Amino acid sequence: MNYTIEIDRMAYSADAIGHLPNGKTVFVPQAAPGDVVEVELVEDKKTFARGKVVQVVEASSDRVPPKSPIDALCGTAPWQHLAYEAQLEAKRSNVVGALVHTAHMPREAAEALVDACVPSKRTWGYRNKLEIGCGRDAAGHFAVGFHREGSEELVEADSSLLAHKQIEKAPKALRGAIRYAQGDQDLGIFRIGVRHSLATGDLEVAVWTRPGAFPRAMFAKTLQSACKATGVIRVLADPGKARKIKGVEVLDGRGKWRERIGDMEFATQAPSFFQVNTAQAGRLVDEVLKGLGDVDGAYVADLYAGGGTFSVPLALAGADVVAVEAAGSSVRDLRHNADANGVDIEVLGGDAARELSGLGHLDALVVDPPRAGLADGVVDDIAAARPERVAYVSCDPATWARDMARFDAAGYRLARAVPVDMFPQTFHVETASFLQPK
DSSP, rough: EEEEEEEEEOSSSSSSEEEOOOOOOOETTTTOTTTTTEEEEEEEOOOEEEEEEEEEEOOOOOBOOOOOOHHHHHHHHHHTTTTHHHHHHHHHHHHHHHHHHSSSOHHHHHHHHHHOOBBBSSSSBBBBBBEEEEEEEETTOOEEEEETTOOOEEEEEEEEEOOOOGTTHHHHHHHHHHHHHHHHHOEEEEEEEEEETTOOOOOOEEEEESSSOHHHHHHHHHHHHHOSSSSEEEEEEEESSOOEEEEEEEEEEEEHHHETTTTEEEEEEOOOTSSSSHHHHHHHHHHHHHOOOOOTOOOEEEOOOOTTHHHHHHHTOOEEEEEEEOOHHHHHHHHHHHHHHOEEEEEESSSHHHHTTSSSOEEEEEOOOOOOOOOOHHHHHHHHHHHHHEEEEEOOHHHHHHHHHHHHHHEEEEEEEEEEOOOOTOOOOEEEEEEEEE
């Protein structure tokens, strides 16, 4: 059955949200707030429904023509039909909504605490990295593309307009090069990461393969020629979600990808993480330093420190920094980046929850956990260290809001939250938040 409804807002997903005549919430992809749309229900549950747009009866003023059909097909740019200002408003609204629905904060209080979303200067062509999935096409040939959000389904693709111009068409170039290099063999390649820096010009290709024999020299030469790569890396791992890494081989080039944030240079070795929107990473760092205030001479811990995105600028600002990071490759990057930028950072290779209790009293703390947020008990451990200032950086509003409620119960209040748009054309948002003892 079809219904004509008005769209109210965007969900924290590819979907927009409206309501059926009986009041039931319906999730509708490719719709925009203010649209009047005819929807066909494709799923009707007890508490909600899912629909698809049959026709746009009346278009919202926030609707714009989609720019990238391939990114629409892959689901890599699910909000590209929204005007950019509307995207920013929706992202801020989702951060506010998380505080209301997950942290159970009064809406008026949440609205007062959340700043406007910091826009990205580049709304297309901003990604310094492409994560390319691999598989087989209908004819059994090696294929590349992107996995749909939350799915292992591979959608074949030649390019992505989200990436830097220099790597926009890397999927097509790599597909041809790898088909040539493989010949009749199966080299066990199941994932490819391509990184490019506008500041340094470095272009790294990291292929993830099953362990086994590999034509290293010929393969590296073929990829270097196809992509003008300055580095070709092989990451040995077993396919699957766990992706336990068994080794890393530098097939060609220096083995580290170099990037700059402001005057700071960072070297990152595959498979270590680095923010995909470099310019916005700089804005995020600025927001964290501004939110913490003067840290000159302060004893500051940086948990889940990665390669030092926050540790290095904190140390340059005069802080006495202890950085905690569990991933071995990131620990090596962090030590290298501290030396390269001329700062002293105490680096602890270990689990944040385990190391925290041994740090003693802290003046300030920065925590940038994975999407799942902080593990049970970590908030209480942070509270026990009694930092006067806490900066919590999150890539998931729901787990962030859950942890804000935990901090509230542990004696810390949320003073301010700043959404930063690291991922235009998508629903994802980064949030820099600042807490103080009650």
